[in-house]
Amino acid sequence: EDQVTQSPEALRLQEGESSSLNCSYTVSGLRGLFWYRQDPGKGPEFLFTLYSAGEEKEKERLKATLTKKESFLHITAPKPEDSATYLCAVRNTDKLIFGTGTRLQVFP
């Protein structure tokens, strides 16, 4: 069965303290691994899509990497405005299967 597991469930960081979020997955026929950011009460906001092992993408303080079994979202020198839930999802056929997310809090 296709499955996505994210860790940790919650992460508290001091402003400027870099860290990584993990997304482990099992899927039959990966058609993309997606990272989304979700603020409370809002819909997920697209960040990255990764297609194949070894691929990396960056956006501001975020960098996503992909291996055959997991993906990492690296956050460099985070700011309080980076506080959100980060969702990982894999695509098989035509739908996304999500993990439960990592709730990130960045304190000044």
Place this chain on the structure above:
Amino acid sequence: DTGVSQNPRHKITKRGQNVTFRCDPISEHNRLYWYRQTLGQGPEFLTYFQNEAQLEKSRLLSDRFSAERPKGSFSTLEIQRTEQGDSAMYLCASSPPGLGTKIDLGNTIYFGEGSWLTVV
């Protein structure tokens, strides 16, 4: 066009009543999805349309739930005889048509802001 639009954003209803949510996808996106999300969980797939055809339905979608997409434009999700367990955020998403290349295997799926349902 600024994104996927959902209405209403919030709905409080009494148990047993019917509710309907509307989704307007991004212009020219032929694929439209409905997901459900409860607190502390990731979105769960409910159903998916390509143009007006409903191609897949999750087993989560009981017979009280029905979705339509007439003319392949906007979509509605109706919940009949609501139950307290239906309380959740209902998310609509859309994605553009595939290009027929490897790239389209991971076409981005864009989400709306969601419609919150509270059943009391």
